[in-house]
Amino acid sequence: MLDLSPQQDELRELQRRLTILKIGLLLVIVLLAFRLWHLQVREGQYYRDLSENNRTRSVILEPARGLIYDRNGVLLANNVPSFNLYVTLEDVTDRERLIKRLVGLIGLDEARLRKRLSERGAKLLPRKLKGGLTLREAALIESHRLDLPGVMVQAESQRNYPARLTASHLLGYVGEVSGDQLEKPEFGDLHQGSIVGQYGVEHTYDRFLRGRAGQKVIEADALGHEKRTVEVQKPEAGDDLYLTIDLRLQKLAEDLLGEEAGAIVAMDPATGEVLALASRPAFDPNVLSRELTPKQWEEIVQDEGHPLTNRATQGQYPPGSTFKIVMAVAALETNTIDPTTTIRCVGSYPFGRRLYKDWKEGGHGTMVLSQAIIDSCDVFFYTIGQRMGIEAIASYANQFGLGRETGIELPSERLGIVPSPAWKEKARNEPWLPGETISASIGQGYLTVTPLQMTNLIATVGNNGVSFRPRLIRAVMERATGRLQELPHVARDRLAIKPETLALIQHALAGVVTEGTARRAKSSLVTIAGKTGTAQTVAARPGPEQDLPKKLRDHAWFISYAPTVAPRIAVTVLVEHMGHGGSAAAPLAKQLIETFIKLTPHEPVIAESGSPVGSPMTVMVQQGPHD
Amino acid sequence: MIDRVISSRGPDSFEWRFVAIIGAILSLGLLSIYSVTHAQPGGGLPLYARQMLWVVMGGAAFLVMLVFDYHKIARLSYLLYVIALVLLAVVLIVGKTSRGAQRWFPIGPFAFQPAEFAKVVLILVLASYYANSAREGWRQRVVLPGLIMAPGLLLILKQPDLGSGLSFLAIYVAMLLVVGVRSKALGILLLLALMLFPFAWEVMWGALHDYQRERILTFVNPAYDPGGKGYHGLQSRIAIGSGELLGKGLYGGTQSQLKFLPEGHTDFVFAVFAEEWGFLGVLLLLALFLGLIMLSMEIASRAKDVLGALLAAGVIAMIGFSMVINIGMTAGIFPIVGIPLPLMSYGGSAIVTTMAALGLLVNIKRRRLTLFY
Incomplete structure (x- = not known):
């Protein structure tokens, strides 16, 4: 049965030689077992100690x-x-x-x-x-x-x-x-x-x-x-x-506020780059970046001045008369009035059972829209507000970016409130009262805004209706590649407003500074356009302003841009409890604008002699060159 | 006679003992991989699940290698070897680089390592060469098969993959020994090796990456320890030793669980096992491997022809060598060269090719009785 051919013979021989492999492997496995016995049994305790104190x-x-x-x-x-x-x-x-x-x-x-x-x-x-x-x-x-x-x-x-x-x-x-x-x-x-x-x-x-x-x-x-x-x-x-911040302007803005609470924002209207964003009182980030004891932390949080609040983006204030810009645009765009419509101001406006007062006792007399802006006549705006209704007002306020985020790269930006019947129904579950439209017409009542939103608004007006997202970052230097990456400007909106409307408003805003409520902002260096505002903190006041405790006094507003043609800077000043915008806020804006012009004297900033105000025709085409 | 034919189709022909031992080693491997990696965060399929997937695929490869007559498979060996060489060359160009070595083809989330495949193909090609040649003289016995092996070896060393390269050499030498070398041929070979050694060492050493040189230098002289490369070896010894007689229990290995032990699921899976199962567990595992080798030896020595015997010898050499070197390096008696523990280390290519090789063994056993049909 067995085939004993030479080949089979050779196979047997070959298979015998397998024994070498077998013995070799057996030997090594025994060697391994011995080594492992040595490691695990003989020296096991030593290694166990090592593993327990692995160092x-x-x-x-x-x-x-x-x-x-x-x-x-x-x-x-x-x-x-x-x-x-x-x-x-x-x-x-x-x-x-x-x-x-x-x-x-x-x-x-x-x-x-x-x-x-x-x-x-x-x-x-x-x-x-x-x-x-x-x-x-x-x-x-x-x-x-x-x-x-x-x-x-x-x-x-x-x-x-x-x-x-x-x-x-x-x-x-x-x-x-x-x-x-x-x-x-x-x-x-x-x-x-x-x-x-x-x-x-x-x-x-x-x-x-x-x-x-x-x-x-x-x-x-x-x-x-x-x-x-x-x-x-x-x-x-x-x-x-x-x-995007210029530290020199930032420091100046903060010094201008001094010990007062408030905010100053400066922005390039043509790019949205924020040049200064000051808020007072401030905190020392060196202290907050270290470890604070709970007591230290409590002190900061409970500070009455709220130093951690960024008043420029988180402070919500009634805009006061600065809101009249929105009112004027809305009235012209809805054809509620035209530039020649006259309204007579006798110092108060009766509505329902109440008498709504003008800030000027005795009134401003008969006036057209641009004069009403220059003199900040309340009765004029009560009247057009009443004619337009709150929905139209809210719609234009929203168009100007009020009631929503500006989109600046800072955490917890506040939105402010643009009131409307729908808002009131939702927020307070109460119907809208006609008198509330009157209050809203001069930027009082439920209406609140942040200084940054107002900066954006005035910059948009100065920039012929084009608004940019306010931004703080110019460039990022990538450490890995060593490249400087500049971030592009983002145009956000172009307002659907007639150029004539904007031109009229721009003209009037320049008048506010040359002959109106903001004469204290008039500069010999540069033409400035702006609007003052005085935001009431309490509706009913027991006596004359100067006798009030400070925390009940009005907030002073001034929003502005300069030069009046091809503006290079938009500035908002808000000082809490300092009374009138014209006296408390406008001079600060002037100083900041003048300093900016001196620091960056790149182009002629004074308009031709005769008319310091940009005429409607010349503001038609402008794209502000900037540094 | 009739009895034997029947028995060749009965349970014995499939060799259940063989399959049981393979299953036991695979299970111990899976448990150890699960133990080190189950707590690791990370997306996708966990490593132990992937390994299970590989075991299933390995099972399929095992069955495929068992079904076709090994003579038919051997006839394809040269073609397969050419494919393996091409893959080894291509991986050098497009392969995935990891820790300075280019060894893998990425296939989706998995990686295919052509060197593992090449090892099994080398066994096939050498066995068919010897079976079909007259095996006369040292040229036919030593030089020609050496030339067959050389391109694969060089391509693997180029990656560089020292572990697979050594396995390649080991398969060649083991098969050579079984074929038998006359003392004269052996003498010439040794002489040649001695003469070529300085040159080969120069080439090999130059082809090694820094981390490999350091591993070897550290082993030769533990005091030579730039940046603590002896760390791996030490941590591995601590893991094994601290297992003591009874082990720290499953998932109880502090060395591996606390990540002192690197590569706990691949090259150092034995250290994880030894830490958790102790010396008794280690004895069990060594017994299983020994059983696998002995059963394979039986198959080799009962093979009906030279091809079968040599194939079996090659598979034994491959598995035995990997096992011995891997355990030896984790236990600190060999330098750390990066060879996986067969059937236990995580790695799809190794699992599938090892199981395919084992399928080949059962194939040889099944066919040995067909002679009498």
């Missing part, structure tokens, strides 16, 4: 945050070295002792420390206990390190704002990422203790500024202190931002 630790290397500059390259935010305190729980032998030592050595808040130590998180990853240690504190910790297992001081960077209170609302501040933030996807690459922008541009452009964290694997000694670096992955710095 490699991973330390996160924080990236340097991107820098922030003004439009001219002046530094607004940078980073300075700072000492931060970390602990690795795995290496802490006695938690109570650690708490006692740290409280004793550098006076950490005990409750806070306890909370921090009991937070969830990896035991092997260092957690930050305190940032911004003083050199003395850092030295104290370092000299007691034998006494503080698991504790380490890491030199990292601390956000610094060299201009301190200047532009604080705009820049914002940074702080540790909160637990709620960490849950969100946009903070996915962050970790407990990461620094993120919490307010202002720091917040809105955090994704640029943040950078990317690196990592360092270290071998720790028995006390958890670094003995040797095993592996380093370098952090990547964030991108730098160039703002």
Whole structure:
């Protein structure tokens, strides 16, 4: 049966040789088993100890945050070295002792420390206990390190704002990422203790500024202190931002406000670039970017002056007579009146059972629309408001961007209120009262706006009906590529308003400064057009204005642009509780505009002699050249 | 006689013991992969589920290799080898680069590693070469098959993939030993190797990437430790050793769970297993591998022809070598060269090709009795 051919013979021989392979493999497997027995049984305890005290630790290397500059390259935010305190729980032998030592050595808040130590998180990853240690504190910790297992001081960077209170609302501040933030996807690459922008541009452009964290694997000694670096992955710095702000104008705007609460906004009407955005009172972002005690935080939040509120974008005020611009446009566009329609002002306007007063006792007499704007006659606007009705008023207010976001790159912009019967029904569940239309006609009542919205409005008027999205960022410097990326201007709207209407309004606004309520804004350097406003804070007042406690006094408004032809700057001034716009706000705007003109004297700014006001014909075609 | 024919179609011909051992090793591998990766965040299919998918595909490959007569498969071997060489060349140009090596073709979320495929094809091509040649003289026994192997080996080393390259060499040497080398031929080979060694070392060393050189240098001299490359080896030894006799229990491996151990699901899967199962588990696993090898040896020594015997020997060499080197490197007796543990390490290409090779073994066993039909 068996075929004993030579081939079969050879096969048998070959198969015998398989034994070499067999014995070889068997031998090696036995060798492996012996080696593993040695590792696991003979030296098992040793390795078990090693594994239980595994001494490699991973330390996160924080990236340097991107820098922030003004439009001219002046530094607004940078980073300075700072000492931060970390602990690795795995290496802490006695938690109570650690708490006692740290409280004793550098006076950490005990409750806070306890909370921090009991937070969830990896035991092997260092957690930050305190940032911004003083050199003395850092030295104290370092000299007691034998006494503080698991504790380490890491030199990292601390956000610094060299201009301190200047532009604080705009820049914002940074702080540790909160637990709620960490849950969100946009903070996915962050970790407990990461620094993120919490307010202002720091917040809105955090994704640029943040950078990317690196990592360092270290071998720790028995006390958890670094003995040797095993592996380093370098952090990547964030991108730098160039703002549209001119720090010189920003500082001036803030100085002009001085101790008063209020806001000043300056913008380039032809691009929407914000040149200054001041809000007072301010805060020091250097303080807020460090770790605050709950008490410090409470003090800031409960400050009566609300320093954290950015009054330019979050302050909502009745626009007062500045709203008459919207009224005038609406009246002409709806053909309620024409430029020659006359209305007689006798100092008050009776409606229903009430008498609505003009600010000028005895009245302004008979006048046409442009004169009514120049003199800010209330009765004229009561009358046309009554004729148009609230729906038409609300519709034009909305067209001018009131009641909605301007879209500026700052967090929590407020919308203000453009009241209408539908709004009142929804918000208050009450019907609209005819008298409320009268109040709205002079920018009182439910109507509220933000200073930024009004800046946008006056810029649109000066720019012949074209509005831009207000913007704060000029360019981003990409660290990775070294390229400066300029961001394009975004035209938002072109208002559907007849050029004649705008021309008439522009003419009248120039008259406001040359002969009307804002004569104190008249400049010998540049032609200015604008509108004053005085916003009542309370409807019924017990006595004369000057006798009122300050917090009940009126807010002063002035909104303006300059030059009157091809405007290069639009300025809004709002000063809280300072009374009349003409006296309290207009002079500030004038100073700011003059300074701007002096700083950037690129083109002739005084119109031809004779008529300082741009004639309707010359304003037809204009595209403001700007720097 | 009749009994044997019947039995060739009965359970014995399919070799249930063989399948049971393969299944047991695969399961232990899946458990270890699950243990290290189940807590890892990340989108898509988790690694253990992917590995299951690969095992299913490997099962299919196993059955395919079992159904067709291995003689027919061997007839395709040269064609397959040419395809393998082309793939190895193409991967150098368009392949996915990872940690300095270009080894994979990305296929959707998966990656295909042509070197794994090439190993099995090398077994096929060498076995058919020897089966069809007169095997006379050292030229036919050593030089020609060496020339067949060389282009594949060089392409693999170019990637560079030291582990697969060594496997390639091991398959060649093992099959050569089984074929038998006369002492004269062996002497010439050794002499040649010695003469060529400095040159080959120069070429090999130059072809190695920094991380590979460092791994080898670290092994030769543990004190040489730039940037802590001995770290992996140390962490692996700590993982294995700390398992002690009984292990830390499934999912209880602190080394692997806390990510001290790198590559816990691929090259260092044995360390994860050893940490969690202890020395007793390790003995069980070694016994399973030993059982697999012994059953394979039986198949080889009962093969009806030279082709079958050599094919079986090649498969044994491939699996045995990978297993020994992998466990040896995790246990710190060999340098870390990056060879997966057969049937246990995560990796689709390795699982599918290993199972295909095992299918080939069962195929050889099934056909050995058809001689008597």
